[in-house]
Amino acid sequence: MRFDIPNLPEGTDALRANVRAFLAGYDWGPAVRARSWMGFDRGFSRELGKRGWIGMVWPKEYGGHERSGLERTVVLEELLAQGAPVGAHWIGDRQSGPLILRLGTEEQKRRILPGIAAGELAFCIGLSEPDSGSDLASLRTKAERTNEGWKINGRKIWTTFAHLSDYMIALVRTSPAPEGGSRHAGLSQFLVDLRTPGITIRPIKDMLGEESFNEVTFDDVLLPADALLGREGAGWEQATAELAFERSGPDRVLSSFPALSAGIDAVGPEAAVPIGRLVARLNTLRGMSLSVAGMLEQGQSPAREAALVKDVGNSFEQHLPEAIRALLEPEDTPPALRALLHDLVQLSPTFSLRGGTREILRGIIARELGLR
């Protein structure tokens, strides 16, 4: 594995300045900044859509802007550095849209992609089930063929923003895993309109007392034939490729960045050494994340590199609020920073869970090393 830093294209300086100037017009409080891509704000997503900052790399005929992947990365970095509330379009822009662009039918692309790019359509990811977490191949939600299309039964859980989203891309079983064959065979992905009758979405309160994830029940849900996304039976390969997008971005390094910028203003010069260590790590991990973006831009599939960057990045994001807290007595901490840290401490356990747990990622890294 090599992590060479790509050249950011010439135009990115101006683009970065534009995004920065736009974001300077917002004055979000700590609750918004702490959540950032885990915060849902359709109004803000529409504003970004108007400016061409969603679906940036997609073809213009599907509502995209035909910019480079590195230009997109620059926009993502700026949004995350400010803790902007980008959750309403984040999943669509990051993985559902690219998946549809790559595998969808012409009709699916025309129907869905312009809406994502405009910040109008929100997506959620239907992977985990009550009995299937890291062992995803064990999932049991199934789709059966009908005369008109498909009938889905089963249950998805921990589905972030299902209650606020328009579509889910669900991974379900369309045929039993062959006896003695691969457990990964027989899975397929479906593009599910969440307004379809038979779908029940029940928000699950999290430890912050908020509703961000859900249980989604499918009870004889009838989907049209064109709800199938990609190839029947190829769901595992498709979903795995999607995870490379999910794992590779700057959102795996910068989730708690606002705690560092705010923390720097609250500490005194005696905190130089610990602050310097955090800044060094931030700069390095940001470079590694850029490097993965560069590989994607060159058409490579850096799935293992993305797993490694996500693992080291998540550890940093998780450590950051603790590290700032360790430099300040609670009574000396400015109220806004204190509120930010309170939220980040409660949000940070998810950093090393969502998109593949730390243990699964380290298993991937170990295999790459030649172990197991």
Added chain:
Amino acid sequence: MSEIGDAITGQIDRLLNDGNGPTRLRRLEAGEWLAETWTALEEQGLTLALVPEDAGGVGLSWADAVAIWQVLGRHGAPVPVAEAMLANALLASPVEGVLTLGASDAPFGRFAAHAVTEAGVRPVTGHTPGLNLAREPRDALRLGASLTAGGPSPRAMRLGLALLRAAQMAGAARHALNLAVEWANTRKQFGRPIGKFQAIQQSLALVAGEVAALESAVGIAARAVDARGLLDAGFEIACAKIIAGEAAELAASRVHQVFAAIGITEEHELHHFTRRLWSWRDEGGSERAWAAEIGAEAISRGGAALWADITSRDVRTA
């Protein structure tokens, strides 16, 4: 990396991969000068690698240089060829033969003909021996009058040495990790290779993440030096040396844990690399010293400037 840099790196790796690596390091640590190794590497043009072609050098980039230093680190850097390479890069005109940096704690100083100091190139006339914890020579030198009109600034020497040590640490840590993986796949307990146990896999995966971060930090720093010169790449070099120091602690403790008792024996090669990690992190500025520098800068610039400052350092190479 350039084609010629790539070729030289491969050549050094083959040259040092002769099966005598651990023996060489044992001889060095027993006080011997490895004349044949020095000569072989000098013949590759290494001491002049960073000197521009029009000054009689090879004209490699710093990106090439850190790749070479990483390879040397993977082999435990048995002779001070990296130091000579750096010293010549800092001089107006290169000097032949064994070169060291500074007058105190001078790497391999007792074996050097000349030392590069702020005053210029000075002949080594005597020394008081000293060792770092890896038992590499770090001598206090007596020096004759300078042969040149001035030398590099202390800042340039410190930055150069910090990058050099960070790169060598990346190489040493990578080698220690490779050794641990090989051992984990061979050593059997409870009826299977210990590398089959998730506890071992998870631990070494963590090391792999740190080593990759270190390699990246070194690459970022070299890229900055190529674009802006050594003196204007202080931030990136500081980052590399900080990550190097942090990675050293984690990598050394984890690989030793995997090797258990065999890894701490004199006979095993592992300690040559872990002891170098523990030594090199203190040279060219510790992670604490560099963190104090960039941390103070970040605090005085203020939180709002942090992100803008980081992105403003982005480099575009030709």
